[in-house]
Amino acid sequence: MTDSVVGRASTGVPGLDDVLGGGLPENRAYMLRGGPGSGKTILGEHFLTANEDDVSLFVSLEESAANLRANAESVGIDISDVHVLDYSPDADAFAEDGTYDVFAPGDRGQSLSEGIKDAVDEHEPDRVFVDPLTRLRQFAPDDSRFYEEVGSFTSYVRNRGATMLFTTQPTTANPDEDLEFLSDGSIELGEAPKGRTVTVGKLRGSSFQSGAHTVRITDEGFHVYPKLVPTVQTRTFDDAMQSTGVESFDEMLGGGITPGTVTVVSGSSGVGKSTTATQLAVAAADRGERAVSYLFEEGTDTFVHRSGSVGMPVERLREDGALKLREVEALTVSPDEFAAEVRAEVEERDASVVVLDGISGYRMSIRGQEDDLVRELHALCRYLRGMGVTTLLLDDVPQVTGDFEPTSERISYLADNIVFLRYLEYRGEIRKAAGVLKKRSSDFERTLREFAIDEEGVQFGDPLTDLRGILTGTPEWPEKDG
Numbered sequence: 001m002t003d004s005v006v007g008r009a010s011t012g013v014p015g016l017d018d019v020l021g022g023g024l025p026e027n028r029a030y031m032l033r034g035g036p037g038s039g040k041t042i043l044g045e046h047f048l049t050a051n052e053d054d055v056s057l058f059v060s061l062e063e064s065a066a067n068l069r070a071n072a073e074s075v076g077i078d079i080s081d082v083h084v085l086d087y088s089p090d091a092d093a094f095a096e097d098g099t100y101d102v103f104a105p106g107d108r109g110q111s112l113s114e115g116i117k118d119a120v121d122e123h124e125p126d127r128v129f130v131d132p133l134t135r136l137r138q139f140a141p142d143d144s145r146f147y148e149e150v151g152s153f154t155s156y157v158r159n160r161g162a163t164m165l166f167t168t169q170p171t172t173a174n175p176d177e178d179l180e181f182l183s184d185g186s187i188e189l190g191e192a193p194k195g196r197t198v199t200v201g202k203l204r205g206s207s208f209q210s211g212a213h214t215v216r217i218t219d220e221g222f223h224v225y226p227k228l229v230p231t232v233q234t235r236t237f238d239d240a241m242q243s244t245g246v247e248s249f250d251e252m253l254g255g256g257i258t259p260g261t262v263t264v265v266s267g268s269s270g271v272g273k274s275t276t277a278t279q280l281a282v283a284a285a286d287r288g289e290r291a292v293s294y295l296f297e298e299g300t301d302t303f304v305h306r307s308g309s310v311g312m313p314v315e316r317l318r319e320d321g322a323l324k325l326r327e328v329e330a331l332t333v334s335p336d337e338f339a340a341e342v343r344a345e346v347e348e349r350d351a352s353v354v355v356l357d358g359i360s361g362y363r364m365s366i367r368g369q370e371d372d373l374v375r376e377l378h379a380l381c382r383y384l385r386g387m388g389v390t391t392l393l394l395d396d397v398p399q400v401t402g403d404f405e406p407t408s409e410r411i412s413y414l415a416d417n418i419v420f421l422r423y424l425e426y427r428g429e430i431r432k433a434a435g436v437l438k439k440r441s442s443d444f445e446r447t448l449r450e451f452a453i454d455e456e457g458v459q460f461g462d463p464l465t466d467l468r469g470i471l472t473g474t475p476e477w478p479e480k481d482g
Contacts, residue, residue, distance in 0.1 A: 009051075010051060012046035019209045029154045031187070045077045056129070057162075059085045061088065147178070186201035187199070192212055192368075193369055225337045228383055245283030249460050254445065260385050262414055262417070264417070266421070268423060271432060273394045275306075290324075292354050293323065293354075294355065310458075328365050330364060333367070335376035342354060357394045359377075419435075419436055422451075433450055
């Protein structure tokens with residue numbers, strides 16, 4: 001059967017059903033692997049309680065029923081209605097001589113297999129969770145008997161119309177690849193530089209999202225943040241050029257900025273990148289739109305105070321809901337979590353302008369490897385383009401004066417537009433200039449303008465047609481100095 005005709009059983013985990021293409025195909029058996037503490041039991045409890053109309057059976061080989069219910073409650077999961085078959089070591093699964101009677105040969109024979117079958121016959125469950133199945137290996141007479149018994153009761157459970165999930169704890173001495181062949185799909189919980197992850201290894205007869213997706217476990221349970229797939233979501237939008245709210249800035253940009261484009265605002269520290277981006281967010285609010293600014297390098301209170309001092313009504317816009325400021329603490333989120341948050345702002349709260357302030361802070365704050373972060377940022381920008389969002393990336397360049405560097409390494413290719421702000425030193429005075437280096441959607445002004453920030457916001461002066469050597473940082477007026 002294909003995924004188009006097989007029903008889906010929700011895992012009950014936010015985000016994981018999206019990775020699985022809608023959930024687990026029903027009436028099949030799935031392997032959930034991972035080391036101790038990776039969250040397998042919590043995920044299984046979500047699975048058992050995902051549908052209140054389903055009958056669920058928990059076969060526990062490690063924890064007592066009382067401990068399971070208490071631990072589940074601590075992460076906000078109520079398994080009081082779940083039938084628990086307790087084969088934990090402290091239950092009655094021990095024989096009188098102290099040995100564990102699961103696959104013991106002799107008169108009592110296949111006690112676990114028969115016990116599960118009896119419980120399935122009694123409760124007629126829709127969902128069965130066995131935790132952990134690999135514990136049984138040490139009690140089987142040999143591997144052949146182990147595979148025979150596992151195959152027998154998994155087939156029995158599936159044939160009775162239930163969807164089964166079982167956990168494993170692979171070790172070097174006892175890997176679990178052999179059990180994957182007995183399952184219809186496999187899910188692996190692990191660790192990566194970005195934190196806890198979940199990866200789907202296979203899902204027989206169904207498509208799924210590949211790769212390692214971020215997992216977060218809180219007192220509200222298990223949550224999965226799927227990797228962003230830019231081609232999944234697009235929408236139609238009006239691509240008419242939008243004003244920046246400053247006439248001279250519009251002139252530099254050939255009329256303004258087109259929605260669905262990425263603009264890199266580059267310059268060295270303190271030159272005015274954040275204020276310039278805030279001007280664009282204010283302009284969007286004046287059009288009745290909504291903007292979100294992610295602050296990676298500055299506190300919210302400082303940002304609000306500084307913006308107010310230059311005539312930008314940031315606090316009022318926050319109160320009106322036209323502007324959201326989100327301070328991102330260092331090393332607190334993964335790229336997957338951040339992308340999920342941005343998606344929620346765009347798709348659920350209709351944000352039309354997204355500001356990342358700034359790229360160097362993003363690199364430091366978002367957990368992950370450098371190459372991975374560049375790919376994640378690329379995927380995020382592609383997604384925002386497809387959604388018609390005006391995206392602003394604030395990029396620090398190290399030089400204050402000297403050789404011109406428009407953007408930092410490996411960022412310029414992301415940009416549809418590049419606006420650069422530049423410090424100048426002229427006759428012992430520090431001044432600033434602004435220019436447009438790139439604009440894909442239209443022509444733009446090739447000359448540079450003097451740039452300043454005062455109590456009325458950003459100011460772009462007349463074109464600096466007489467200056468020479470501006471990009472070196474030490475310009476000259478040849479006819480005056482000559």
